[in-house]
Amino acid sequence: MWACMDYFGNRQKLLLSLLHFQLGYDSLLSVLNKAGVTTDSNEQGLLKGLAANDRKAIETIYRVHYSMIQTLVINNNGTSDDARDIFQEAIIVLYEKAKSGSFELHAQLKTYIYAVSRRLWLKKLVQSQRFSGDLANAPETIATEDDVEIYEHRTEDFELMERALLNLGEPCKELLESYYLRKKNMSEIAKEFGYTNADNAKNQKYKCLMRLKKIFFGHYNNSL
Amino acid sequence: MEERLILESIERYIRGEMLPEERKFFEDLRKSNPGIDQMVVEHTVFLNLIEKYGNRKNVKSTLQDVHNELFETGQIKQSKETKVVRLWLKYRKVVAVAASIAGITALAISGLTSYYTPRVPNTRLENLDRKISMLANGQKNIIDKINKTTQVKVPVEPDFKRGGTGFMVDPKGYLVTNAHVIGNSTVVIVQNNKGQEFTAKIVYVSPNSDLAFLKIVDSEFKASTVLPYAISKGNIELGEAIFTLGYPRDEIVYGEGYLSAKTGYSGDTLACQIAIAANPGNSGGPVIDKTGEVIGVLSNKLSQAQGEVFALRSKNIFSALEEMKADTSLATIRPTQVSNVKNLDRVQQIKKIQDFIYLVKSY
Numbered sequence: 336m337w338a339c340m341d342y343f344g345n346r347q348k349l350l351l352s353l354l355h356f357q358l359g360y361d362s363l364l365s366v367l368n369k370a371g372v373t374t375d376s377n378e379q380g381l382l383k384g385l386a387a388n389d390r391k392a393i394e395t396i397y398r399v400h401y402s403m404i405q406t407l408v409i410n411n412n413g414t415s416d417d418a419r420d421i422f423q424e425a426i427i428v429l430y431e432k433a434k435s436g437s438f439e440l441h442a443q444l445k446t447y448i449y450a451v452s453r454r455l456w457l458k459k460l461v462q463s464q465r466f467s468g469d470l471a472n473a474p475e476t477i478a479t480e481d482d483v484e485i486y487e488h489r490t491e492d493f494e495l496m497e498r499a500l501l502n503l504g505e506p507c508k509e510l511l512e513s514y515y516l517r518k519k520n521m522s523e524i525a526k527e528f529g530y531t532n533a534d535n536a537k538n539q540k541y542k543c544l545m546r547l548k549k550i551f552f553g554h555y556n557n558s559l
Numbered sequence: 560m561e562e563r564l565i566l567e568s569i570e571r572y573i574r575g576e577m578l579p580e581e582r583k584f585f586e587d588l589r590k591s592n593p594g595i596d597q598m599v600v601e602h603t604v605f606l607n608l609i610e611k612y613g614n615r616k617n618v619k620s621t622l623q624d625v626h627n628e629l630f631e632t633g634q635i636k637q638s639k640e641t642k643v644v645r646l647w648l649k650y651r652k653v654v655a656v657a658a659s660i661a662g663i664t665a666l667a668i669s670g671l672t673s674y675y676t677p678r679v680p681n682t683r684l685e686n687l688d689r690k691i692s693m694l695a696n697g698q699k700n701i702i703d704k705i706n707k708t709t710q711v712k713v714p715v716e717p718d719f720k721r722g723g724t725g726f727m728v729d730p731k732g733y734l735v736t737n738a739h740v741i742g743n744s745t746v747v748i749v750q751n752n753k754g755q756e757f758t759a760k761i762v763y764v765s766p767n768s769d770l771a772f773l774k775i776v777d778s779e780f781k782a783s784t785v786l787p788y789a790i791s792k793g794n795i796e797l798g799e800a801i802f803t804l805g806y807p808r809d810e811i812v813y814g815e816g817y818l819s820a821k822t823g824y825s826g827d828t829l830a831c832q833i834a835i836a837a838n839p840g841n842s843g844g845p846v847i848d849k850t851g852e853v854i855g856v857l858s859n860k861l862s863q864a865q866g867e868v869f870a871l872r873s874k875n876i877f878s879a880l881e882e883m884k885a886d887t888s889l890a891t892i893r894p895t896q897v898s899n900v901k902n903l904d905r906v907q908q909i910k911k912i913q914d915f916i917y918l919v920k921s922y
Contacts, residue, residue, distance in 0.1 A: 388614070388617050388618050388621055390621055390624075390625065393618075393621050393622060393625050394625050394628075394629065397622070397625050397626065397629055397635065398629060398634055398635060401629075401635045402635060402636070405635075412649060419626060423619070423622045423623070423626070426618070426622055427615060427618055427619065427622075430614075430615075430618050431611075431614075431615070434614065489611065489615075492608055492611065492612070493611070493612055493615055496608060496609060496612040497612070512613075515606075515609050515610070515613065516609070516612075516613035516616070516617075537563070537567070538563065541562075541563040541566060541567075544566070548601075548605055551605070551608075552601070552605075
């Protein structure tokens with residue numbers, strides 16, 4: 336049912352966007368928003384699934400919205416690889432908002448993804464000086480500036496952590512990831528890594544953790 | 560060891576794994592010991608960050624998995640745009656700019672070229688001899704010749720090539736006309752205003768002054784004793800009223816005007832400019848002032864402009880006669896120098912003058 340509705344909506348929008356090209360598409364979206372089209376329960380369900388890193392939900396979002404972003408990026412000086420990166424970044428923005436719990440989507444999922452992707456792609460174009468001006472002239476449908484800013488801030492943290500873990504080297508990286516990311520308990524880890532007991536493993540984990548924190552906060556405080 | 564235990568406690572505290580009593584104890588310790596408090600804050604931040612790192616990493620890998628899977632199963636497709644289209648999308652701006660520059664350059668070059676090209680005057684002098692009726696007359700004459708066997712004075716070809724006007728400068732039968740009316744013809748027939756035709760001989764052609772002298776050598780011709788008009792040697796005045804008689808068609812046509820400049824086309828001092836209605840066929844006609852003196856020989860006009868007609872000054876007739884005397888041993892021509900029609904009105908003047916104006920047909 337949902338897919339059916341969406342298909343119908345897509346078709347209509349596609350037809351209209353053929354008439355209005357990109358600007359028309361934007362204005363159509365904003366009209367839809369002003370008309371008070373809010374997220375239906377299906378989309379709320381999808382968001383919940385996304386927040387829980389549910390593969391099914393992510394697949395659905397991907398299937399429905401990817402081609403829209405691909406068209407947007409490719410029509411504005413991008414490649415399909417750029418499109419993939421931009422779409423995935425937009426989904427991560429959405430994910431982190433959904434994860435925070437305080438998130439209420441006041442627009443359609445489609446609108447939100449489109450607006451975030453547009454902003455992200457615009458930034459990338461400006462950075463790589465491929466900027467053409469077309470995209471900036473398109474009116475913004477919903478404000479996503481704050482969301483994107485938060486996302487970028489978090490991306491810095493993410494990259495910092497990634498680098499710190501890489502610097503840490505094995506087996507510390509694996510050990511800490513097993514404990515903190517995969518949430519394994521210490522006796523499991525001790526078995527896996529071949530420590531004689533959990534206490535040895537805890538000792539090792541402590542040493543690794545202290546090194547990681549040292550590396551991470553060394554850069555983190557610098558970057559602040 | 561000590562620090563490890565403290566850190567483990569902190570982790571348990573942050574995760575909320577402590578029992579209420581232990582938690583209370585730890586909170587008191589935190590309050591009393593700023594070092595531990597600092598560690599708690601720092602570790603909270605760290606755990607939060609590593610949690611987020613993990614989450615994002617997981618979602619990223621899920622997204623990448625989903626992307627690959629959907630692509631492999633064909634549920635989402637690579638954009639259908641071909642390489643050419645992508646290149647076009649990428650470079651269309653550049654192409655547009657290049658095209659405009661090329662266009663502007665082309666315009667600029669053609670503009671400059673036309674600006675610096677020396678202007679070829681498109682106003683050319685057009686001789687007023689009559690070639691127009693040539694074809695029509697030619698056909699008519701051929702038909703006439705076939706139909707009639709009457710002996711005409713036309714020798715071989717009945718169609719004349721050029722036509723113009725000539726006027727008598729000496730009553731013995733000497734006519735003057737423009738050299739371009741004669742062209743390089745050898746046979747000339749002249750016709751008076753009554754339609755009588757006479758054979759004429761080309762006496763002298765002065766291509767420099769564009770004048771030619773003819774002599775009527777026909778037995779039917781009766782020479783008169785005196786010409787009603789004179790050939791002027793004197794000066795001309797701007798605004799002088801003038802008139803002309805000529806044969807732009809087979810009938811004699813009168814035209815009047817005024818002298819508009821003392822020089823001819825591009826400052827030619829041998830000629831003068833007159834404002835008069837002139838048509839092909841008027842060439843060779845006399846330009847006569849109100850006292851009945853011929854002041855010039857109508858010769859050409861500007862092809863592009865209306866009413867700019869040029870006449871050779873009558874002085875040229877005398878200089879051409881001088882030339883002729885030096886060149887040939889022919890009988891001298893004595894142009895009349897006294898006008899007989901000085902005090903007559905225009906109609907009377909024309910009546911007297913018109914008999915001495917001939918249609919010149921050259922073959």
